[in-house]
Amino acid sequence: MSLSNPLPFKQRVEQGLNDPFLRQSLKNAQARFREGKQRAAQILGNLEEWRTRAEAIRHHTIEHLDYYLDQFATNVENNGGTVFFAETEQEAVDYLIRLAKAKQAKTVIKSKSMVSEETHVNKRLEEIGVEAIESDLGEYIIQLAKEMPSHIIAPAIHKNRRQIAQLFAEVAGKELPEDTSALTRFARHQLRDKFLNADIGISGCNFAVAETGSIVLVSNEGNARLTTTLPKTHVVMMGMERIVPTWEDLDAVLSLLPRSATGQKITSYVTALTGPRRENDQDGPEEMHVIIVDNGRSNALGTEYQSILHCIRCGACLNVCPVYRHIGGHAYGGVYTGPVGAVLTPILEGFDEWEELPYASSLCGACTETCPVKIPLHDMLIDLRRDEVDEKRSPGVERFIFRLFGTAMNNPALYRLGLKMAKHLLKPFADDEGFLNKGPGPLKAWTEERDFPAPAKESFREWWQRAGRYGGDPDGR
Amino acid sequence: MADRQAFLQKIAHKLGRPTPTQVNRPRWTRHPWDHLCQGLTQSELVDQFEQELSALTGEVVRISTLQELPEAVSRWIQEEGCKRIVAWQHPSAAGQVLTETLNQLRDIHTTYWSSSAGREALIAAAEQADLGLVVAEHGLAETGTVVLYNRGEQGRLVSLLPTTCGVILHGSQIIPRLTQVLSQFKGIVPDYSCINLITGPSRSADIEMDLSIGVHGPGRIVVFLIDDHLS
Numbered sequence: 017m018s019l020s021n022p023l024p025f026k027q028r029v030e031q032g033l034n035d036p037f038l039r040q041s042l043k044n045a046q047a048r049f050r051e052g053k054q055r056a057a058q059i060l061g062n063l064e065e066w067r068t069r070a071e072a073i074r075h076h077t078i079e080h081l082d083y084y085l086d087q088f089a090t091n092v093e094n095n096g097g098t099v100f101f102a103e104t105e106q107e108a109v110d111y112l113i114r115l116a117k118a119k120q121a122k123t124v125i126k127s128k129s130m131v132s133e134e135t136h137v138n139k140r141l142e143e144i145g146v147e148a149i150e151s152d153l154g155e156y157i158i159q160l161a162k163e164m165p166s167h168i169i170a171p172a173i174h175k176n177r178r179q180i181a182q183l184f185a186e187v188a189g190k191e192l193p194e195d196t197s198a199l200t201r202f203a204r205h206q207l208r209d210k211f212l213n214a215d216i217g218i219s220g221c222n223f224a225v226a227e228t229g230s231i232v233l234v235s236n237e238g239n240a241r242l243t244t245t246l247p248k249t250h251v252v253m254m255g256m257e258r259i260v261p262t263w264e265d266l267d268a269v270l271s272l273l274p275r276s277a278t279g280q281k282i283t284s285y286v287t288a289l290t291g292p293r294r295e296n297d298q299d300g301p302e303e304m305h306v307i308i309v310d311n312g313r314s315n316a317l318g319t320e321y322q323s324i325l326h327c328i329r330c331g332a333c334l335n336v337c338p339v340y341r342h343i344g345g346h347a348y349g350g351v352y353t354g355p356v357g358a359v360l361t362p363i364l365e366g367f368d369e370w371e372e373l374p375y376a377s378s379l380c381g382a383c384t385e386t387c388p389v390k391i392p393l394h395d396m397l398i399d400l401r402r403d404e405v406d407e408k409r410s411p412g413v414e415r416f417i418f419r420l421f422g423t424a425m426n427n428p429a430l431y432r433l434g435l436k437m438a439k440h441l442l443k444p445f446a447d448d449e450g451f452l453n454k455g456p457g458p459l460k461a462w463t464e465e466r467d468f469p470a471p472a473k474e475s476f477r478e479w480w481q482r483a484g485r486y487g488g489d490p491d492g493r
Numbered sequence: 494m495a496d497r498q499a500f501l502q503k504i505a506h507k508l509g510r511p512t513p514t515q516v517n518r519p520r521w522t523r524h525p526w527d528h529l530c531q532g533l534t535q536s537e538l539v540d541q542f543e544q545e546l547s548a549l550t551g552e553v554v555r556i557s558t559l560q561e562l563p564e565a566v567s568r569w570i571q572e573e574g575c576k577r578i579v580a581w582q583h584p585s586a587a588g589q590v591l592t593e594t595l596n597q598l599r600d601i602h603t604t605y606w607s608s609s610a611g612r613e614a615l616i617a618a619a620e621q622a623d624l625g626l627v628v629a630e631h632g633l634a635e636t637g638t639v640v641l642y643n644r645g646e647q648g649r650l651v652s653l654l655p656t657t658c659g660v661i662l663h664g665s666q667i668i669p670r671l672t673q674v675l676s677q678f679k680g681i682v683p684d685y686s687c688i689n690l691i692t693g694p695s696r697s698a699d700i701e702m703d704l705s706i707g708v709h710g711p712g713r714i715v716v717f718l719i720d721d722h723l724s
Contacts, residue, residue, distance in 0.1 A: 045702055065525040076519055082504040082512045089497060095683070101500035153708055154699035170699065177701050200697065200705040207709065212616070228682045238653060238695040238710030245649045245687075246616070256504075261518060263678040267526060267671055281545075282636040282671070285710070286690040290682040296608040296645040298615055300686055310500065317507035 025349065025372040032343035038174045042341050045173055049335040052279020053386070060275070070268045071390040074326035077259055081317070081325075084226040084259050085308065091229025095291025097304040105135040108309050112137060112218075112251060115305060116146050119249055121215035125207075127233070127240040128152040129220030130329065131253040131309050133165065133351045134364075137218065148218075149210045151239040153203055157183060166345025166353060168331035169277045174344055207239075217247035217301065221254035222329075223269060224306075227262045230290040231306070234273065234283040241287055250292065250301035256308050257325040269328050272388040276330035312364035321396055324359050326389045333383035333393055339376055348373060355383035355393045362400060371409050374400035417458050432477065439471040446470035530635050530669030535722040538634040539664045543718070545637030549693030550706065552715040559587060559719055562661070563594040566626075566717060569659075570598065575623040578603045579615075579655060582646040583628035587661045587719065591626060606648035616650060625655035625711070629662040632716075635670035636692050639716060643687040652691060657713040660691075664722035 023031070032038060057063040077084055089099040102108035108131075116124065124146055126132060138148040138159070150159040154172040158165060160183040165171030172180070181194045184202050192202055219240055223232040231252050233240040244250050260266050274280040293300030316322050334340050334354030345353035350361035350370065358377055362370040374397045377383075383393040404410060424430045445452045450470050455463035462468055474482075505512040530538065543553045556565045570578070580595055582588060582605050595603045604610075604618035619625060627647070629639040639660045643649045652658045668674060674690075682688060695710030706712045 041701065048702065060525075061528070062525055069521070069525050072519060079508065080513060080516045082501040082508070083516050085504070086497075086501055086512070095686075099497070101497050103500060103503070151709070152699075153697045153705075157699065170702070172699055173702070177703075180700055196700045196703040196705050199700055200708055204708055208620075212620070225678075227679055230678075230682050236695070237697045237708040239708070241649070241653050241689070242709055245653070261516075263675040267524075267675050271526065271671060282638060282690070282692050284691065284693050284696055286638075286692075288678065288682060288688040288690075289686065291686050294644055294686050297643075297648075297686060298606065298608060298610070298612045299649045300643075308500075310503075314503055314507050317504060318509055 025347070025376075028347040028349055029343045029376075032347040035174070035344065037176050038344045039342065041173055041176070042344055045167070045170060046335050046341055049278055049331075053276055053332060053335070054279075056275035056279045056281065059281075066268065066272055067388055067390050070272050070328075070388055071326065073260065073265045073268055074328075074389045075323070077261060077265075078257060078317075078322060078325045081257065081259070084261055085256060088224055088226040088229055088259055089306075089308070091226070092291070092304075092306050093229075095229050097229070097291045097306055099306045099308065101308050101310075103310045105309075105311050108135050108253065108307050108311065109137060109140045111305075111307055112253075113140060113144055115249070115251065116141065116144065116216060119215055121146050121249075123210065123214045124148045124216045124218055125210055125214035125243050125247060126150050126155075126218040127220070127235065127243040128155055128171075129218060129253050130165075130168070130351060131220055131255050131311075132218060134311060135253070135309065137253070149207070149214070151207050151211065151237075151243055152235075153200065153237060153239075156203060156207065160184070160187065164346065164351060167334055168329055168353070168356075170331075174346065211242045211246050214247045216249045216251060217243035217245075218251045218253060219243050221252050221258050221306075222273070223266055224254055224259045225261075225263055225266055225288075226259055228290060230288050232266065232270065233287045233289070234270070234285065235287075236280075236284045238285050241285055244287065244289055244301065245299050248302045250289075250304045252304065252306045254306065254308055256310050256313055257327075269389075273328050273330050276328075276332040276386075276388040316363050320399055321359070321363050323389075323391050324356070324363060324396065326391055327356055327360070328389060329356075330388060332386045332388060336382040336386045338378055338380065338382070343376070348376065355397070356391075359391075359393055359396045359400065367404060367407065367409060371404055374398075374404065413458055435471065435475050435477070439473070439475070442470050524672070526670065526672050529672075533634070533669070535665065535667070538667045538669060539632075539718070539720070539722060541634040542632045542637055542667050545635070546693065546714075546716060547637075549637060550713075551637060551693045552713065554715060554717050556717055556719050558724065559590060559721065562587065562590050562717065562719060563597075566591065566594050566659075567598060569715070569717075570601065570624065573623075573657075575657075576601060577618070577622045578624045578626060579606065579619045579622040579651050580604070580626040581606055581628055581648070581651055583661075585628055587663065588628045591628065591661060595626070606646055606651050608645045615648065616654070619648070619650045619654040622655035624657045624659050625651040625653070626659045626661070627652050629660050629716075630666065631674050632662050632667040632718075633670055633674065633690070634667055638671075638690050638692040640674055641689045641691065642681070642685045643689060644685050649687050649689070652689060653710050656707070656711055657715060658691070658694075658711040660714065660716045662716050662718050664718060664720045667722075 157172040292304040451467040631640040697708040
């Protein structure tokens with residue numbers, strides 16, 4: 017994957033940290049989403065039971081993914097749809113390009129699809145002269161800004177009203193008022209025409225139901241409905257894990273998705289699509305193509321990371337993450353941001369471009385605690401760090417120091433010597449309160465971000481030898 | 494190009510077993526949703542539906558019987574100044590009453606969604622309509638949702654393109670929640686290429702988290718709720 021923001025990780029983080037609007041809006045959004053989720057949980061009254069059930073359903077589904085995909089694909093075909101299995105990004109997009117050419121498509125309208133972001137569909141369509149238009153208001157904004165989503169459910173959260181008005185003004189060729197309803201009206205008017213004239217509609221897939229071969233889409237705006245109704249060809253791009261066995265299973269995950277995301281009990285629109293339009297139907301697409309995408313997801317199967325495929329893309333982990341709050345979505349560099357992105361992106365694409373991501377976490381565990389399908393996100397971040405160390409991706413100096421530390425820990429005499437030396441060596445760097453805020457050598461990176469306590473004048477072992485089990489208090493026996 | 498068998502076999506290989514020919518689904522003795530909206534009378538379900546939809550700025554017009562539907566719908570249309578209407582032709586009694594009512598309205602242009610009319614003309618009519626009228630199969634008390642089955646004369650765009658979506662719903666068809674409607678879907682979805690659950694108007698909070706109504710779909714939803722559960 018090529019980054020939309022080509023800067024190195026640390027500079028991306030710097031950018032996020034130095035954007036006061038971004039930080040304030042993330043803080044506000046997190047607070048609102050989090051409160052919404054808490055209220056929704058209170059109303060349910062038994063959230064833990066829901067989470068346990070949803071986790072069990074997701075676990076069962078992923079454990080039998082090949083069976084349910086086969087069942088789903090057979091049912092889609094029986095309903096008159098076409099299924100294509102794409103192992104790679106290239107295969108997925110090539111299929112779409114072939115289809116666009118066969119349909120002589122000039123414009124494609126899209127409703128929100130993370131898989132299409134992942135596979136860079138817009139860029140590839142543009143290369144063959146097909147205009148791809150995002151219809152979700154947030155996605156439309158970031159498309160005009162030539163950026164990636166910075167939040168799974170609020171993609172343009174980093175943009176302020178003035179920036180949005182400027183982006184829309186460029187399209188309109190005139191100034192527009194910086195007013196939400198005026199801007200929304202402009203987008204509605206602009207996009208209506210695109211909907212009515214688009215040759216192909218591309219949607220994502222929130223859930224696919226294996227037992228009937230149906231696609232379930234949730235949206236608040238209704239753009240997913242327009243995308244899947246007006247154009248004569250509908251293409252569904254779905255990650256291969258987006259499946260549930262039955263409609264009953266859907267109940268658990270569909271009820272949890274909006275509650276975990278924004279606190280809504282249900283989104284404005286939930287649409288179940290089963291094949292293309294039927295004989296007597298006047299609206300709906302003539303053809304439905306479902307592209308089932310692996311693109312690295314199978315890397316997680318059979319490993320300790322398998323449950324990352326349980327994710328239902330609610331964004332709840334983003335809404336509680338203190339790191340995300342400070343650095344924003346673009347700092348993560350990939351399509352998926354926040355804790356889920358820090359885990360998923362290196363799994364999908366390997367560590368080469370993403371080795372910093374598992375470190376973009378405070379390991380506070382808030383993400384794990386909030387996840388509606390109980391993915392142990394912060395444990396996975398630790399495991400990924402371990403994998404990086406095993407692959408010798410950590411800095412050479414760090415590896416040397418830990419080797420030294422390991423040797424010293426195994427040898428009491430060396431350990432004692434080390435403690436004594438550290439005390440004397442670090443003394444000149446300590447401030448009046450006994451903290452190092454500008455550490456030497458390997459401590460430099462640590463003390464750039466936070467203080468490090470200087471070794472005590474008397475170590476615990478020295479104190480123990482002197483005072484023993486009476487705690488150093490002559491009267492305390 | 495990955496073929497289906499190779500794709501599925503790769504998954505099986507990663508999972509360390511052959512592709513199963515049969516799967517035993519876990520059986521649950523109870524569900525986390527069992528306690529929701531249970532034990533409510535039909536009247537309480539209907540009231541909850543009204544409250545939930547109203548909280549989302551949806552409007553509910555209570556009508557005591559089907560016989561009073563024509564007057565209530567006509568009055569609403571006149572008061573709101575609707576000039577162009579697009580409507581389903583639903584086979585139910587309510588659907589027939591609706592068609593008769595609309596046929597009698599003067600100075601108002603109604604287009605009926607029809608499998609014999611031209612697609613482009615229907616889309617244009619829906620796009621220009623002030624009001625799209627549909628008949629719901631169910632209402633969900635927990636969320637204030639209406640459930641629409643789309644096919645043939647029951648076009649998908651009627652509830653989507655006009656500026657207001659009008660829905661006829663019987664109180665007796667209001668059920669507790671999603672659970673009861675999903676349990677029917679296995680048998681129903683093969684007959685309907687599209688089923689819509691609609692809860693309130695089209696909305697977005699994409700501009701600085703500021704709520705905005707009517708982004709793509711209707712900015713208003715009005716439910717003509719026939720209190721047949723009381724009779």
